[in-house]
Amino acid sequence: MARFGMVIDTVRCVGCMDCVVACKTENQVPEGFNRDWIAYDVKGTFPTLHMESRSERCNHCDNPPCVSCCPTSASHVHDVGGVVLVDYDKCIGCKGCVASCPYGARFIHPDGYADKCTFCIHRVEQGLQPACVAVCPTHCMHFGDLDDPNSDVSRLLASRNHHTLLPEAGTKPRIFYLT
C-alpha cells in the first residue's frame, strides 16, 4: 500500500502562489476560498534576516484529528495512498474538523460541506501529479510514495535536511519541507 506525501524544497520556492492558482482552477475552488496557501516565515531584524517561503495545505496526517472527530465518517482515510478525504455527501457541515485541524487546512464550502486539499487524487489515479506539483515553475514540489525507498520523495528526505509543521501536535504530517 502506498502512503502518499509531499516534499517541498523551500530553497527553490519563491512563494509565487502558482500552486494556489492551479489548485483553484483544477478543482474549481469557489471565489473567496483556497485549498492551499503560501507562508513566509521571517526571522531576524533588518538587514540580518532569514526567510522561508513555503506552500502549505492539508498535511494528510498519519494521525488525522479531523477523521477521528467526524461524527458521520465523512472525513476518512482513502484506500489509495492513505489520502485524507471528505465524502461530501455524508458531510453535515458541523465544522468539527475545521476546528480540529491544527493547520487551518479546512473550510466550509459555500455548498455546505467541509472542503480541503485532496492531493488531486482524481489526477493521481490517472497517473498525473497533483495540479500544484505539476504547475510549479520552480520545480520545488515533489509528490510520491513515502513508503517506497526509491521514490523521489523518499530519496530527497534521505539526502536533505527537512522539517514538518507543528510536529508537537502529534498529527504525524506527511508534508515535508526541505531546508
Added chain:
Amino acid sequence: MSELNRRKFLKISAATVTVASGAAAFAKSPAAQTAPAKRAAKGVQRIPTYCDICFWKCGAIASVRDGVLWKVEGNPADPLSRGRLCPRGTGGVGAHFDPDRLKRPLIRRSDRGREVWAEVSWDEAFAYIANKMHAIKATYGPESVAMFAHGIGGNFLKHTLKAYGATNFAAPSFAQCRGPRDVGFKLTFGEDVGSPERTDIKNAQCLVLIGSHLGENMHNTQVQEFAEAVGHGATIIVADPRFSVAASKAKYYLPIKPGTDLALVLAWMNVIVAEGLYDKEYVAKYGFGFEQFAASIATYTPEWAYPETGIEPDIIRATAREMAKHKPATLVHPGRHAAWYGDDSQRSRAVALLNALLGSWGRKGGFYAPVSMSVPGYPYPAYPTSTKPKVDNPDGRYPFAHEAITTGIREATITGEPYPVKGWFVYATNLIHALPNEAETIKAIQNLDLLVVVDVIPSEIAGWADVVLPESVYLERYDDLNVEWFREPFVALRQPVVDAPDEQKPNWWMAKKLAETLGLAHYYPWKDIEEYLGHRLAGAGLSFDELKQKGIIPGAPQPIFFDEGAPAEFATPSGKIEFYSLQLQTAGFDPVPVYTRPAEPPPGAFRLISGRSPVHTFSRTQSNRVLSDMMDENEVWINADMARRMDLRSGDYVRLKNQDAVVSNRVRVKATERIRPDCVFMVHGFGHTSRGLKHAYQKGASDAHLITRYATDPLMGGTGMNVNFVTIEPEAAHG
C-alpha cells in the same frame, strides 16, 4: 512572524461577505456567465495557444470541458513556459470570466472622464471614429493621430493607422520601463538585452540582482532559471532596499540605500580593475577605451561608496571578488523596469560595463545571442510618407532614444509643438497608471478631438475615452504569430479556445473594419486572419494545420555563445565594447558613468518605491477573480521599527501624502523587517478609480497617483519615478 495568506484572505472575505456573494456567480458556475461556445463538445478538449496575461507570451494549452473554459496549463513543447505557466498565466481563465469586462462598444455622452456612456453598434463606433479621423487629417494632417500600445495585439491597429498616415507610435515599455536599460546596453555592446532578456540565468555560477526582484517579478522563464540556478548552488548576490524573495536566496544581501546603485556598481568595477580581476583577454580583444575608463573610475573606491550606499567596504570587496571568481559565468542581471532617478541609462551602462569586465556578454552563464526563425511579413501596399518630424523627441532632444517616447507625445499634445496632436489611440495600456503625473496626461487628453481606447476591461484610461472598443481576451482570438527571439528559434500561434461572451471582437477584426470604414480596404488584402496567418506561414514553409495542433513549431538550433560560433560583433561606432564612449562625449554626456547623489527625503518622509507581485500584471489583472483571490489589495511596506515609532500595526489603514500634497487612497500597512527605514514600498497597479472595475474599485493605493514628480533621463527621455517622497497619515485623520 508567519504571514499566512489564506488566513488573511479568509478574514477579509468574512468582512466583505456581501460583496463576495454578489460576485460569486463566477467561480461556482462559469457556465451561467457565458453562452456555451458554438463549438461546444462533450468532454475535455485541449487547445494550444499562447498567453497574454503579460508580454512574455508563454506557450499554453487551454482545456475546455463541455464547451466551458476550464483551465490553462503550460505547453511542454514551448521553450518559454517549458510546460509550466506562471501564476498569472495559470489564472488566465479569470480574464475570460471577469464579469467586469467591457462588453459592447461605447461612445461617451458626457464630459471626458465622467464615465457616462451609450452602447453603440460596431458600425456606429467605426463611423464615429472615421469621421473624426477624416476631420483631423483635413485640418492638421494624419501625423496628428498618435497611438500608444502595449503587446503584440497592437500590430494590426498600428498597420491601419500607418495606412492612414500616422507616424507617432509609442509604448510605455520604453520611457517608463526598460528604455534606460536598453539604451545603456546599446551604448556599450551595440545591442540591447531584448525581451525576453538574453540572460543565461540557468548556467550562471554567480548571479547578481541589483534593481531586480525576480521571483516577485514573474517573467516565467527567468524565474524558472533562477530557481534552477539557486538549486545548483550558484552564488546569489542581491542589492535591494527591500529584503526581496530573491534576497532570501542570496549568499550576500546588500541593503542598499535607494538611488545609489550606480555608486555600488562603480565601486565593484573599481575593485575588479584595481585588483586586476577582470577578464583581461576578453577586454583586450573586444574592448575599446579601457585605459580611459580605468582612469575615470579610479577614485570610486569601496571607501568612497560606503557613505553613499551604506554598504561596507569589506562587503563591496568580497562581492566583487566573488563575481570575478566565477567569471565569465557571472551574470549581473540588467533588470527590466529601470526608470527611477533620471540617470538610469548611465546606471544601466555601468551594469553593462561590469558585465563587460567579467566577460559575460556572449558567454555561457552570462548573455547569449538570441536567434529567431525567418517568417516573412504579409506583403502590403507601401504606407504614405510624411515630411513632418515625429513629435515625441523634437530635434533629437534625447539623442539616444532609440524608440519613441510616450511622455514626449503627451507633451506635444499639451503644447501643440512641433505640431498639434489631436487624436490618440490607446491599445491595451492603462496610461493613467503607466505614465507619471496623471494631471499632465489628463491635460493632454483635454486637447484631443478623439480618444479611442481598445481594452478588455474598463481601465482608468478607458474612463477618459470618447470611444471604447471592447476586445476579446486572448483565449477568444487569433493574434499575430509570435516569432520569438530567444535561445532557440520557434514560432507560436495564438488561436481562439472559446467564444467571446458578448460583443467583444479581436483586434485584427477591429483594425480591418476601421481601415475599410476609412476607405483603406486595399491595405487588408486578406479576408480574415486565418488567411493572413496561413500566408505568412506558407512563406516560411510551415504548416498552419501543424501549428494549430501543436501551438509551437521549433526551428533548427543555432549557436548562441561566442565559443560555439555566434558572431562576436558589436554594433557600436568602434565595432567594439565601448568602455569609453566617444558618441556620449560628442553629444556632451559623460563617456564613462559619473555618480551624482540623489536628493534625500525630508525628515519624517519616506522615499516611495514600487514593484511587482507574482500574481498581477501592471494594472490589468486586479479584476480577474482568480488572481484577486490571491491578492485583492496592495499594502504599504513600512520598516517594523519605524511603524512601531509611528504606532502603526500591520493591517491598519493609512493614506500616503506626497510632496505635492497628493493623497493616496487608503492602504493597509505591512509592518515588516524586510525593508529599510528610509523608504516605503507598494506593489504597482492597485487603487483603481474606474467604477467599471467593480471588484477592484478603490482597493489598495495607486503608486502612479503619487508619482507627480519625475526626473527625465537626458540621454533618452526616460521618466525616473522613484523621486517622490511621502508621509504617512493614519486613516482616522481623514474621517
